Structures are given as C-alpha cells and as structure tokens.
Amino acid sequence: MAEVYDRPPEKFKLRLRRYDPESGDAPYWDEHTVELEPHRSVLEAVLQAKDRYDGSIGIRCSCRQAICGSCGVRVNGEPALACHTHLDAAKAGAREGVIEVEPMGNMSVIKDLIVDMDAVHWKKIQRVTPWLIAKQPVPEREYIVSKESMVDVTQTMACIQCGACVSDCLAMEVDPGFIGPAALAKAYRFVGDPRDDQQFERLNDLAQDPQGIFDCTHCFKCVEACPKDVNPMGQIMRLRRIATSDHHIVDQNNGERHEAALTGLVRDYGLLHEAELIPRSYGGNSWFAKFHPAAGKELLSSLPTALKGVLRGKIGLKTAVFGHKIPSRDLKAVQSIYDKIESRPERYELNLYIAGEDEQLEKPSGDAVAAAVTHESGGKEPDTTEQGGRA
Amino acid sequence: MPEHDVLIIGAGLAGQRAALAAAQAGASVAIMSKVHPVRSHSVAAAGGINAAISVDDDWHSHAYDTVKGSDYLGDQDAIEIMCSEAPQEVMDLEHMGVTFHRNEEGEMDLRAFGGASMKRTAYVADITGQALLHVLYEQLMKHHETVARYEEWFATSLLLGEDGLCCGAIAREVRSGHMEAFTAKNVILACGGAGQAYKPTTNGLIVTGDGIAMAYRAGAPLMDMEMVQYHPTTLVETGILITEGARGEGAHLLNAAGERFMEKSAPNKMELASRDVVSRAEQIEIDEGRGVGPDGAGIFLDVSVVPRKRTLEALREIVNLGRDFAGVDITREPIMIRPGQHYIMGGVKTDVDGRTPIEGLYAAGEVACVSVHGGNRLGANSLLDTLIFGRRAGEHAAARAASMAMPGVDANAGLRRDAARIDAILARDRDGGGSASPRRVSEIKSELGETMNRHVAVFRNEQGLQSALETIGRLKEEAERAYVDDRGTVFNQDVLGAIELDFMIDCAETTVVAAIERKESRGAQYRTDFPERNDEQWLKHIDISLGGDGGAGRPHITYSPVTITQWQPEERKY
Ligand SMILES: Cc1cc2nc3c(=O)[nH]c(=O)nc-3n(C[C@H](O)[C@H](O)[C@H](O)COP(=O)(O)OP(=O)(O)OC[C@H]3O[C@@H](n4cnc5c(N)ncnc54)[C@H](O)[C@@H]3O)c2cc1C
Ligand code: SF4
Ligand code: SF4
Ligand code: FES
DSSP states (O other): OHHHHHOOOEEEEEEEEEOOTTTOOOOEEEEEEEEEOTTSBHHHHHHHHHHHTOTTOOOOOOOSSSSSOOOEEEETTEEEEGGGBBHHHHHHTSGGGEEEEEOOSSSOEEETTEEOTIIIIIHHHHHTOOSOOBOSSOOSSOOOOOHHHHHHHHHHHTOOOOOHHHHTOHHHHHOTTSOOHHHHHHHHHHHTOTTBSOHHHHHHHHHHSTTSGGGOOOOOHHHHHOTTOOOHHHHHHHHHHIIIIITOOOOTTSHHHHHHHHHHHHHHHSSOOHHHHHHHHHHOSSGGGGGSHHHHHHHHHHHHHHHHHHHTTSSOHHHHHHOOOOOHHHHHHHHHHHHHHHTOSSOOOOOTTSTTTTOOOSSOHHHHHHHHHHHHTTOSOOOOOOOOOBO | OOEEEEEEEOOSHHHHHHHHHHHHTTOOEEEEESSOGGGSGGGGOOSOEEOOOSTTOOHHHHHHHHHHHTTTOSOHHHHHHHHHHHHHHHHHHHHHTOOOOBOTTSSBOEEOOTTOSSOOEEOSTTOHHHHHHHHHHHHHHHTTTTEEEEETEEEEEEEEOTTSOEEEEEEEETTTOOEEEEEEEEEEEOOOOOGGGSSSBSSOTTOOOHHHHHHHHTTOOEESTTOEEEEEEEETTTOOBOOTHHHHTTOEEEOTTOOOTHHHHOTTTGGGSOHHHHHHHHHHHHHTTOOBSTTSOBEEEEOTTSOHHHHHHHSHHHHHHIIIIIOOOTTTSOEEEEEEEEEESOEEEOOTTSBOSSTTEEEOSTTEEOSSSTTOOOTTSHHHHHHHHHHHHHHHHHHHHHTSOOOOOOOHHHHHHHHHHHHHHHTOOTTGGGSSOOOBHHHHHHHHHHHHHHHSSSSBOHHHHHHHHHHHHHHHHHHHHOBOSOOOSTTOHHHHHHHHHHHHHHHHHHHHHHHHHOOSOBTTBOBTTBOSOOHHHHSEEEEEEESGGGOTTSEEEEEEEOOOSSOOOOOOOO
C-alpha cells in the first residue's frame, strides 16, 4: 500500500469548459496545467487551477469525498463526480492526454461547470411525492419491518442527488418531460418501503404518466454514470414489475401490455417476434391481437419503419411475417426457464448494493496485517495495489 | 423585503429540524442556505446517532457517558435534556421515513461507539447523516407551503434593531448576486462548524464558521472555543474521515510493530475510548517513532478483522472511501490513518432552548455551544445535538413569534454596508496600489489552516499558541487586501471565499485566545506545559465576546460556571 502514498506529483493538463453569462460571449475552452499525485481527484485539479491561476472558475463542491453530490460534471465526455475521478484514470481516458471537464448535460448551464439543477432535477424529484406517507396507526416505537427491506431501500436512499444519471439519460434527451432516472429511483425508495401506505397509488401514478416508468429506454447510461451504485434503471424495472405483476396495473401507455407481449413472445418463439410485438402490445397478448382495431392503427403507423428494415436487409421478409424459428429443444429450454421462475412463490430481487459479499477471504487477516507491517518497516517487496478510481 | 416569523440560516440537520418544528408550531418560516440543503455537511456524518432506545439501556447511562466524555465541562442540565429526549426524537425520525438498519427481529439495530458503556448508536449503513438529512429535506418539500426555501443564498451579516434585538439578516443570492434584507421576528443560526480554519480537516469546503463569526460580530458571546476535536481516524493525505463505526464494528489500531497500542492508555475500552484519548495515544506513537508509512506519520486501522460480509453491509461507504481515496481494500488490508481536525465543541453560547444572550437570536447545531459536549464530544452525539436543540430552538422561536409583532427596522443601512463591503473586495488592487503586494485568498487560507494544525492541535503549549496568534494577526491584515479574480455577479464564488476567509479568521483567533487562557489539560485541550486537569481553577467555561475590556475589535474574556446536577467530577479512565 505504500506505493499509493509514495507516488510523486505529476503534471496534468486540464481543458475546462467555461461560460460567463455576463460577458455575452459563447462558451469556450480554458487550459491549465496542474501538479498533483496521480491518485488525486479531478476536483482537486480544478481547485488547484482555481486557487493558483484563476479564481473565477465556477464549480460546485464541498465534501471532496463523493457524498454531498455537488460536483457532478462530465469528464472526457462521460458524466461523473469530479471528486470521485482519479487523475490517472481520467488521463488514461483522455484524448491527447488532456483531461476535458464540462458541465453536465440535459440541464442548462448557469456558469462554467455549474448547471441549473432546480429547473430539471429537483423539479422531477418533487414530481414523485418524495416523502413517506406512513401507514396508520403510527406505532409508539419503530415500525417492525424486515432487515432486508430496509437494506433494500437504503440502496436508493444512498442516492446523493448529484444528477450524473440525469446528465446523460437518453430518454430525457428525446423527451425532457421524462421523470428520469434519479427521481424514479427516489420513487422506488417509497414504493419499496414497507412503511409506506400508498404503494398502489404511487405506482399507478407513475405507470399512467406517459413520461413515467414506461418511458425509459433501457440504455444503461444511468447505471454506468451513478457513483453510488443506486442502479436507477434497475429500480425503474422493479417499479414496472411491482406495478404489473403485483398490482396488475394496466396503463394507458400500453407499457404493461408491451412488456407482457414481449415476454409472451419470447416464451412462444424462443426469440422476439418483432411483427407480433405491436399487435400484442395494443390488442392483447395472443395471436389474434392483430385484428384488434387499436393494434391495426398502430401497425399501420409502424409499417414504414418495418418496411425500411426489410428494404435495408435488417429484417428478412420471412422472419418479418412468421417470426424467428429456433430448434424445438432450445425452445423447450427457454420455456422451462419461464416455468421455473413463474413457479416460485416469491419474486427474487437482485440487490446489487451489497456486492461481493460471498467472495471468500483469501488469507486470514492476521497475515495481511503482518505482511503490511513488515513491508512498511522496509522488509519485503511492495505488493502492487489496485487503483480503485473510476474514470 | 421578505418577512417571516422565523428565519433560519443554515439548512443542515439543525436548520432543517428547526424549520420543521417551527412550521409545525404554526410559524411562517424561511430557511436559507449558501448551498442546496442536501449538500450541507451533515450529509457526511457516517456513523450514527445515539439514543438509549434499547430495553436494557437507560438515558441516565447515556447522560453519564456524555458527562464523562466531556471531561466534566458539559452542562449537565442540557445533557439530561438531550439524552432523555433522544429516544423519542429518533422514533419521530423513523416515522418520518429514515431507513434505520434493523436486527433480525425487525427492530432498530444498534452499534457500539466510542466512549459509550453499551451499544446505543442507531444507524443507516454508514450514511446515517445523509439519510437523516435527505429525509428531513423530504419533509421540507412536503411542507413547501409553510416553509419558504432560499437555496444558494449566502448570509453576510445579522440585522440588529436599535434596541439591540436581532430582527433579520442580510444575504446575497449566489446565482444572481442580488443582495436582500430579510426581516424576521427571530433568527436561528444553524451554520455548522468551522473546520476549514484547519488544514487538513474532515469538514467540507463550505464549513467556514460563518455563523460563529456573524454572531460574534453582532455581540453574542462564544463559549468553549478552545475545544477542537481531532478524530482518531482520518486519511493521511486528504483528511477524509473513516467513521468511528469501523472501530465500533471491531477494527483495531496498530503501530509499526503491529501492536494494539491502545492497551497502554485505555486497557478496558481499547479502540473505543473517547476520541481525545485515542487521538493522543496515536499522536504519541507517531511522535515517538512508532508510526507507519513513508514518514512514519500514520497509524494502521485494521478493518480486516471484521467479518467481510458485515463490513460490506454496515461499512460500505468506507469500503468505497478506502478504495477510491487511498487505493486500499479495507476488507483485506489495513489502511493508514492519523488524527485530524473534525469538530468544534465550542460555538455561540446558548441556553437549552437555543437562545443566545441577544434577544431574537437563536443558535443550534455545531455553530452553537449549549454546552453538551464540553471538552470532548462523543461520537454520534452531534447528530443528536443538532436534532434535539434544532427542534427546541424552532419550537421556542415559533412560540416567541406568536406573541409579538414584526419588528420595524430600517434594513437599508445594513444592506448598503454589506453591498459596499463586497464592492470593496471586488475593487481591491492586484498589485496593492503601492504598499506590499497582496496575496490570494487561497494562499492566506492555506497558511491559516496549516498554522492551526501545527500549533492548535492534539498537543498544545504556550509558545506554539502565541506564535499562532501572531500569525493570525498578520493573516488578518493580509486578508483585508487579498484580491479576487472574479469581478462578476453570477455565482461569484471568489468574492464569497474572501468573506468566508474573514469569518474563519475570527473563529481561529477566538480559538487560540481561549486555548492560551485555559492553563490546564481537559478534553481536547491538552497543554504539554499544564498536563493536569485542574478542577479547582478551571472547571468553568471560557466565554469570548467582541470588544468590552479587550478593546474595540478585540476578543474579551469572561467566565461562566459549569452546571452540575448529579455527576461530580471524577478521574477519567477508559
Ligand atoms: C465526516 C464527518 C462525519 C461525521 N460523523 C458523525 C456521526 O457519525 N455522528 C454524529 O453525531 N456526528 C457526526 N459528525 C458531526 C456532525 O455531522 C456535524 O456536527 C453536524 O452534522 C453539524 O450539523 P449542522 O446542522 O450544525 O451544520 P451543517 O450540516 O454543517 O450545516 C450548515 C448549514 O449552514 C449553511 N450555511 C453556512 N454558512 C452560511 C451562510 N453564510 N449563509 C447561508 N447559509 C450558510 C450551510 O449551507 C449548511 O446548510 C460528522 C462530521 C463529519 C465532518
Ligand atoms: S436506462 Fe432509462 S432512465 Fe436510465 S439513462 Fe437510459 S433511458 Fe434514462
Ligand atoms: S442515482 Fe446515482 S447518478 Fe443519479 S443522482 Fe442519484 S447518486 Fe447521482
Ligand atoms: S465534492 Fe461532494 S460529491 Fe464531490
């Protein structure tokens, strides 16, 4: 571990996106060279530039340890917390070795790296009724609830409202009205909380809203962006599952039917049958769905897209009409997965928050300490230490 | 000009709890914060919150531990209130939605913490402060009709009426640079501590003692300012905190020889002795050449003795901190730490309802000194302090507001004065206009922090303290000429940084003056030239106010008695 502490400062080049709303000038790039140990953060680098060369550089920050959620930016084009990004990792991912720091996306820039979180992020948080509506009667002492349920909602409680997920949400780019990853993760924090009285109402609200839980396009951007492993997309999927499987909410956006159609088709064909997807999503989950008027309308409107696909060779004509065929042995295997999962009395929920808990300890801890101590007093070869920074 | 029954400056736990209490009592409330409320430094509190909620526990035991932890400088009436109201407060927060960790029976789980005679710390993984702060913010969003939020507004001074009553504050909207005078029947200061006067510190960059300095300048006395807590486990390079929860879960402290050196100074409680005791023990190991690391300036904290599953579940945040900020997997290898500035026990002197001697002015949280922490705060007692006294201040201020009319005050003079001060900072000459060339705000701040950390730390003596005082005097002059680069109005963090520097200098000065005054060793104040506790002469608070016999603009010292109800001072052993 001494390696980490022994690394000498190096020079790093920063290219900061600057914008001064009072100057009337367009945004521009501003370059500075800083000198810091490579495992220091991009935030420390920006602050060094600010302290030494130009005090007018604007960036929100406070804790320096990825907990206050102030310093969301884009580093080399990717959303991140500046204080949670090591300089060496950032440099490795940089073009021409120059670390680029820009304000987050999907929110308007106020000055330099500071964006308007109120107008977007906080407005959406307010949208999901972000407070507990406690089950009555309120007990005298604490609510008795399972340990697992509290650990589970703590994953979404761990959201620091940094906006990194909002910055690059694809659905939000297309539809700025989409409630978005952070606010929906916040919604799960109440939906998943056994002390909340309004699970159905909350879910129904989020399912019926055309910009609610079915508006997400599964692009994974929010999962990658999140510095706290909140896994917003995963929470959105859980909201959908609880809405549809537990509460049988059929939403006006056809989200539920679309999902049922998708899983139904994979069960029937072993692979997705695209041509059947729209009819089933709109007309009900059976082969006859295409004769439903709503389905017909939707089918007609999607015809140009499908035709383009056929013309460009993306969809074969035969597949388009009859669907994919897979060997019947494989189809049986797929169907047996369905049977197995559906026969479970309870749904399994994967909690990614507590990761790696079943990994085995490699060596007894006493040895680890002894090794480290000898090494510190100058004994053995230093072991290489993994650098845990994220780019 | 906005008018409210209660104006709260600061939206950490103390401020938000006060706002909620005042709103529920029917007052019209405004809460102001220089950053968005959830960025407040309370968010960083990891370990937990103390309350005697276990059926085997008794709040008297909690109170006794707190009194003993304070080295008998805490006021026992206030400690009794805090500890006896703690269980209900924690239950109320649970009902608001805090996701406290549960045991197998589904009840709140409790963990061990330093200086406590049993497990009494409720927690949410190791994001307790964050969970509390976010849940309170949920409540403010819920009560948005009765609580006006001024987010990213920076208070520059308190507004005093002709009769000396506090009746509002002047503030600048960070986003627009617009200056505004807020009138209020009562003002509650909840601006947090002053850790940035030290370098390094576990505190965030926004923790700059603004509230302490504003109150001091308005004439309110400060108390126990010499009592500055050094936390035993902060990362060597950055000062980032590794929560006491780690030792609560069983982690060991080791010197270069691999010895658990706490055996020497606290054979019973070992790593879980009071923070002042552990920090001193570590510093002795380091000073006597038994430290670890390249310069021998660290100590090993070994979390790998805690079962890995438990660590991942209950100490997840510090697993990440270790990985991201020190490159160490704490579940498998020890991490290098040392004592670092963490908390100030002192602050604006208040009574148990948060009232300062200035009528209409309240204070709660780390900015205040009730005093429940005395010479040394126990881990997980600060969150409790913010909530209990934040609530009590909110309730009291709301009740006072109900019985009075809105004070008539001419705010224009104050508004003009603060606007002029900002203009003057913006107009400062970069080359000093002939006299000695001015320094950057950042340079002065850095020298201030290093000075404090050298001379006003775990071990202190007359000579070091005097030299610190001298340096601070010079820095104060330099700060008056320090220049800024940003001349704009939108998000001018540069000019606010200059104002914060002035605030920090006031805090540092009063700290050093009090440390020089107290010629004994008690709690966090350890004087190598006066190594014994001296109850006969020093079982009393040191109060500092501006002016008086000290001369205009200079700190003036008085004393006040310590309230003792049921626990007579004893020798402190762990
Ligand atoms: C890393 C760390 C870990 C900790 N862990 C624990 C723990 O486990 N248990 C425990 O009990 N305690 C812990 N503490 C201590 C505890 O967190 C703090 O003492 C407490 O949270 C302080 O709360 P507060 O409400 O008084 O102030 P803060 O949370 O600091 O809030 C101050 C508020 O004042 C505002 N403000 C300041 N100046 C101005 C101004 N000029 N104008 C407008 N607004 C202003 C800020 O914006 C902020 O909203 C920890 C502290 C640290 C640093
Ligand atoms: S997965 Fe969904 S919520 Fe997440 S970024 Fe993509 S579209 Fe947005
Ligand atoms: S979900 Fe993650 S990325 Fe999104 S705001 Fe919360 S912490 Fe930030
Ligand atoms: S500074 Fe707090 S999250 Fe980066």
